[in-house]
Amino acid sequence: MFPDSSTREGRLVDRKPAFWKYGSVKTTLDLPEDLMRAVKIRAVHEHKKLKDTIAELLRKGIAAGETQRERLPKPVKLRGGFIPTVEDIEAAIAEGRE
Secondary structure, eight states, X not given: OOTTEEEETTEXXXXXXXXXXXXXXXXXXXXXXXXXXXXXXXXXXXXXXXXXXXXXXXXXXXXXXXXXXXXXXXXXXXXXXOOOOHHHHHHHHHHHHO
């Protein structure tokens, strides 16, 4: 047997998470009671297993975080050592609106 493997139900199981590609992973989380209660109630109302409800909520949360990230424009590099003041910037903005 390999040093980073073990047998489970007669199958060879890799213990290094870097090699886990797909499937289920068991983990333990300490969550506030009110949050866990709300998730359990949601699972019951949606006729879903608790683990499926938690997985769905995690996926939605991750997806929402990805859409909120907006890329900031690259800063403008000025030539000649000119450092604009707040007044210069406000004047340029006002001029652009005219």
